[in-house]
């Protein structure tokens with residue numbers, strides 16, 4: 597019932613900082629986030645698979661001199677996060693509703709300074725490896741929108757996904773700056789998270805899962821044409 601109400605609210609109320617299908621700005625925002633949404637020149641940080649966007653709103657409060665964009669395909673979750681933005685009066689937090697593989701349609705080359713990937717779906721089936729957000733084809737896409745040497749932070753409760761990610765990074769010759777299988781035992785690394793725990797993290801820790809965390813940097817020189825490129829001028833946004 598509450599979920600239905602939220603969806604109705606989402607289509608009836610306009611919020612300028614939510615970029616979603618049906619809005620004119622949806623197709624013209626590429627390369628213009630600072631100018632059109634944030635009206636400043638500050639760094640842009642993405643939270644991928646953001647759900648309710650706890651990192652965007654939490655970090656947005658801690659770092660008023662950075663811009664945060666929570667990205668997810670599920671609109672009702674973004675609307676939950678947008679209520680937090682309204683309550684806290686945050687001017688540096690926005691949301692984008694799109695598929696993560698389509699990031700290139702919405703961000704220009706080098707427009708993004710940093711990426712957080714927070715508890716994405718683990719996709720444990722072998723045949724689903726291509727859908728994992730740390731599969732090389734996703735890393736390739738992140739390289740295109742990140743500035744050179746841009747930072748990626750990855751957090752998951754899922755040991756299989758974490759091990760898979762470390763394997764991918766090793767194969768791609770991407771060194772991790774830090775990595776831990778139990779973040780909660782690393783007080784220095786915990787500081788980077790500012791006490792923020794997402795809805796899924798609270799659920800997973802209550803079930804006794806450890807939280808895994810690593811960060812690494814991606815270089816433009818490693819962009820490959822091995823994976824199909826989304827051309828924002830050619831692809832149809834509605835065809836997701």
Ligand SMILES: C[S@@+](CC[C@H](N)C(=O)[O-])C[C@H]1O[C@@H](n2cnc3c(N)ncnc32)[C@H](O)[C@@H]1O
Pocket residue numbers: 644645646647648649667668669670673694695696697714715716717794795796797
């Ligand atoms: C397990 S939930 C985690 C949500 C949130 N980060 C948290 O920790 O509470 C994974 C989220 O990723 C989103 N998601 C999964 N694959 C996606 C994709 N390819 N593009 C956009 N969103 C995606 C889902 O809609 C879902 O909200």
